[in-house]
Amino acid sequence: MTTTERAAASHLLPSAEPLALIAADGSPVPDPALELPDGEVLLRLYRGMVAGRRFDTQATALTKQGRLAVYPSARGQEAAEIGGILALRPQDWLFPTYRDSMAVVARGVDPVEVLTLLRGDWHCGYDPYRANVAPQCTPLATNTLHAVGFAHAARIKGEDSVSLVLLGDGATSEGDTHEALNFAAVWQAPVVFLVQNNGYAISVPLAKQTAAPSLAHKGIGYGMPSVLVDGNDAAAVHAVVEQAVARAAAGEGPTLIEAVTYRVESHTNADDATRYRDRAEVEQWLARDPIARLKQYLTDRGLLDDARQQEIDARAEAEAATLRERMNVDTELDPAELFRHVYAEPTAALRQQAAELTAELTTGDQA
Template sequence: MTTTERTAASYFLPSDEPLGLVFPDGAAADAPALPMPADDVLLRLYRGMVSGRRFDTQATALTKQGRLAVYPSARGQEACEIGAILALRPQDWLFPTYRDSMAVVARGVDPVEVLTLLRGDWHCGYDPYGANVAPQCTPLATNTLHAVGFAHAARAKGEDTVSLALLGDGATSEGDTHEALNFAAVWKAPVVFLVQNNGYAISVPLSKQTAAPSLAYKGVGYGMPSMLVDGNDAAVVHAAVEQAVARAAAGEGPTLIEAVTYRIESHTNADDATRYRERAEVEEWLERDPIARLKRYLTDHGLLTEQVQQEIDARAEDEASALRERMNVDTVLDPAELFEHVYAEPTAALRDQASELAAELEERA
């Protein structure tokens, strides 16, 4: 990159309006900076979003049935979740948050293992190295630092690895995000930050979090290029993340992408969203449904037939049925497991606590 390119505002600044490749009515849009994904990729995106939403609704139902302690729904954010995941290479790593269960499943992690954390059985229910997926982070923005450190270390070891950090608009208000963006830019770490701006940090609207024109502008101050995209357009999310991954892998440093989307359901099953937003607002975003949008495009271009749609729906239903059946089996829990894998070498305090618990359980036996 030349000095002229580095000092050019156009290199760092996001577009004034979110970039898109597919309009809400299914018509093709025009985003010169990003190519439309190939037809087979668009079909994969659609399949992934249909399966992802069915997983999400099933997980929500399991929470109501008492099988999960809590579940943060990602309904409405399928384009962000699936679009980003399908843009990753096998060797890349995902650093998700608590709302990104759909993305973790799409990355190839067993859905029951994904929900183990939300059921309260384990600290993390899956092997992070199995699908290159870090444990889901509940504390806001901590995963951004993990992603930067991991990517920086991987590059130091000569590995071709890019980290994708998923975060919400609320996480951009945290100090950890500031530190992650700053270090990533200074080190030119191979990291992609995807901000899923769904409008609210629990009940706090975006207008009370920042005065910036958009969250994408936060990247400019750190010296990294930023993009603003339509987060309900799976095609543009995929294209943007794929481009950012390629940049990072080529040694050109991190990218910040803001995807404007919306959380249709409440923050979690413990939240009442009607206390801070109007139903009319939700209805307006329902009209921008990411799945319906891509379906219109695929149908209009002869890529989605009725038979293919039936196959996609049947597969999603089979997956949900299998998840429901497996989650309705009570797990056998050993309280002593609370102390496993907390430290590589248990501390004295941890050993004392484990001994106290063992003694108490023996007394009650």
């Protein structure tokens, strides 16, 4: 490799340490590579995180009450979820995973419709085109390919749209992610990969998934700029994603972002995290709470007082109460819905199956 080639490749490498704008104690951390969002944006981030955590705890409670079949909590990852989402423009698209429910809600999707998947009623309970949010991806990493294909198609059609795809550290071990990163870089597709490295792929720690210095370092292998950011610093995540979205929109191609954060709760309510990690590790990360961090920063600068805090908390609590009330209503299931959205025009086989089911249900009712 020539000196020129080395210089050209050096800009693809992430920093040695995660970029940050606000330290764990709430103090500012100036960084020449990032611009601190203004006070109004920081307040929006804070409101979003408080509401997101309250939604998350309410969904967890609904699972314990039998109202949801399963729920993957994102507690502790609020800065990465909300910081990334609020950096999107209205015309941009989000490609979320099953753990990104609070991000989908923050994008403007009805929370009850979001939880329809986790209640087991629909694979996707909302209209993706209403808020530019693709269906939540349950199979690991398949949404990475969806995002790249969608972004590439948007560019071909001349649309000003960027795709943000959310994935976890475990998804980076999947072949789909490799293919998505490779195609995105070759096609220079307007897509941003935001990896929420929360430490574990169910019970598998990051050290057993990769020997790379960081997941962000993988970007150079695809010829893609990469960024390593403190995933518990909402300001830094927002700034990094905003930069990446601007690059993609300007035709400068994709970016790989690794946000270092932590999954405080178990993988889902069906998982026992005490079997593979100790409480001391969790306590260490609880001390880096992303909401407490931003709250301290805002309070120190007079942007957040008791009255505003009470208003934010009250709104989050009201939204949780409404969600609880609506989720405690039994769903009226229509078996005919099984056939309604398989094809735009039902096939002969589907029509026959639907008729057989209707006849069987009618016979059962009469009996």
